[in-house]
Amino acid sequence: MLRFLGRHAGLSAFGVVAAVVLGPLAVFWPGAGALALALLGALGALAAHARATALRVRCDVLSREIDGLSKRLLRAEALAAARPEPDQSGLTAEVSDLGVEIGLLSGIVRDLTAVVGAQDAEVARLKAVAARAAASAAPMPTPAAPPAAPRVVPAEPARPVAAPPATPPPVPAAAVRSLPPRAILPRPEPLPEAALVAAFEGEGLEVHLQPVVTLPQRKVVAYEALARLRAGTDLIVPEDFLPVLERHGRTTELDRRMLQRAATVARHLGSRGSEASVTYGLSPLSLYEPGFLRWLARLVGDESGLAGRLVLALPQASWRSLDPEQANALAALRGKVGFALDRPQDLRFDGIALARVGVGQVKVPAGLLLRPDRPDLADIAVEDLVTALARAGIRLVAQAVEAEGEVPDLIDLDVALAQGSVFAAPRPVRADVLAAPPTAEPPEPEPPQRRPFRSFLRRAS
Incomplete structure (x- = not known):
């Protein structure tokens, strides 16, 4: 209500004054009241016409501005449609090549791990074989003869001194050392x-x-x-x-x-x-x-x-x-x-x-x-x-x-x-x-061109 009165305060005040003036005038002088009311209606019509004319002018201005904006929008859309889209095929190919290279590198790392593990196992096996060969080729130590315990010989009458002993003679140490080590059969020589x-x-x-x-x-x-x-x-x-x-x-x-x-x-x-x-x-x-x-x-x-x-x-x-x-x-x-x-x-x-x-x-x-x-x-x-x-x-x-x-x-x-x-x-x-x-095979396709990773990032951005 306040907003309405604020926008139409002049009209409201004019209407109140007209009612206060025309009311008594119509009671005491009806002819003069009618004439005043007619004049007031004419003035209102003129004011409404002037206001409508102003509004029509403003609408024409707004219509011209909207028309200009629509033309500019259509021109921008035409320029955007005429602009060629960036070629994504090269970027897709580079991404595919990069994925292939990453997969290849992962496979190489995996293969290197397997090869290094196999080489470590082979080195350990060769060391074990060399240790066994060295142990078998080393001379066997001569066992030390245990100290002879004193024998208690009962006294016998008239036993010859030069008689041979009843126990067999001990085996000399040289005979023990003469035993050859167990032979290790060589593995068949592999082809180079x-x-x-x-x-x-x-x-x-x-x-x-x-x-x-x-x-x-x-x-x-x-x-x-x-x-x-x-x-x-x-x-x-x-x-x-x-x-x-x-x-x-x-x-x-x-x-x-x-x-x-x-x-x-x-x-x-x-x-x-x-x-x-x-x-x-x-x-x-x-x-x-x-x-x-x-x-x-x-x-x-x-x-x-x-x-x-x-x-x-x-x-x-x-x-x-x-x-x-x-x-x-x-x-x-x-x-x-x-x-x-x-x-x-x-x-x-x-x-x-x-x-x-x-x-x-x-x-x-x-x-x-x-x-x-x-x-x-x-x-x-x-x-x-x-x-x-x-x-x-x-x-x-x-x-x-x-x-x-x-x-x-x-x-x-x-x-x-x-x-x-x-x-x-x-x-x-x-x-x-x-x-x-054999059946005819199509020719090998050309390998994809390698480009630096910096170029790939530049195109991606």
Whole structure:
């Protein structure tokens, strides 16, 4: 109310005065009152018209200002739309390259830790061997003869003095020292590393296949491709040449060559109408090699003949330590190749998690199944392990079955697949199978351009 009176105080005062004046005037002089009221109405109309005119002028001014503001806003929007957005593809590529380098560095640090630990163990073993050799080569100390106790000889009449003693003569100390030490058989002299590397770079790499059979029928359903290195007349197993190739950085090249040959064998089996698959145990170091998984994706491509016939086996430790980039690269290969878990450290298998990443087989040594070193190697009983994995669609394969007596025990555990020398030893692949023309591969993509980290931060900001 006060606000209303404050804004219209003049009109209110004029109305009050008009009422006070016109009231008595209308009573005593009606004509004059009517005339005064008409004049007052005319004055009010003129005032209202003037006020409306002023308001219309102000509205016109406001309309022009709003029109100007709208034009400026439209001009700003047009400029913002015409301005090109910053190219985010280069930044995304640099972030991806940086993630690859970080993963590679973490893998290198992990590998260095493993190599240093292995070297420390080897140094400790060599020191122990040297200590044992020194102890065996040292002359044995001559045992000191105990002091002779005085003998009490009863008196005998007329005993010759020169008679020989009744006790045998003591063994001289020289006879004790003449015993030769126990001979230590020397270990076979290993081939020099240069010879192993030369054989690998030449034509010394061979592919041997060992069948995987069903139990108890012993029907061959799959094969495992095993690498062998032939140097002259010697056939060298991976336990002897893999450490050398790791020190020389050749494990990824070994995996590339073995995978190419395993794919050739799988195609050959498919052309003969066989449903058998070929498994190859991949080195964990190859996962950290930039571009290896992309090369593998190009190798299998969209070739339907290899779908499910080529199986990649990774160690249990590698499946547990996959980084996001490796997991995505392996996920892109699902449906083109199969996956398996081998070289387990324990029997703690999460079947649901393994099935989620595409693992279809778990390969466990028969000794670990039948004779576990510690009871804490598994979360469940070994008898229930096959059933738990089967619920997730994973098959258990018993490896390294070396004795016929182990087969009934594996059958009692419901193990359906087995592999080992008791069924068949690894045999080399014929040369005519590997001589099949390889499929054409797309060229290697250019490696991403390396840029300093400062440039990456500058673009990110």
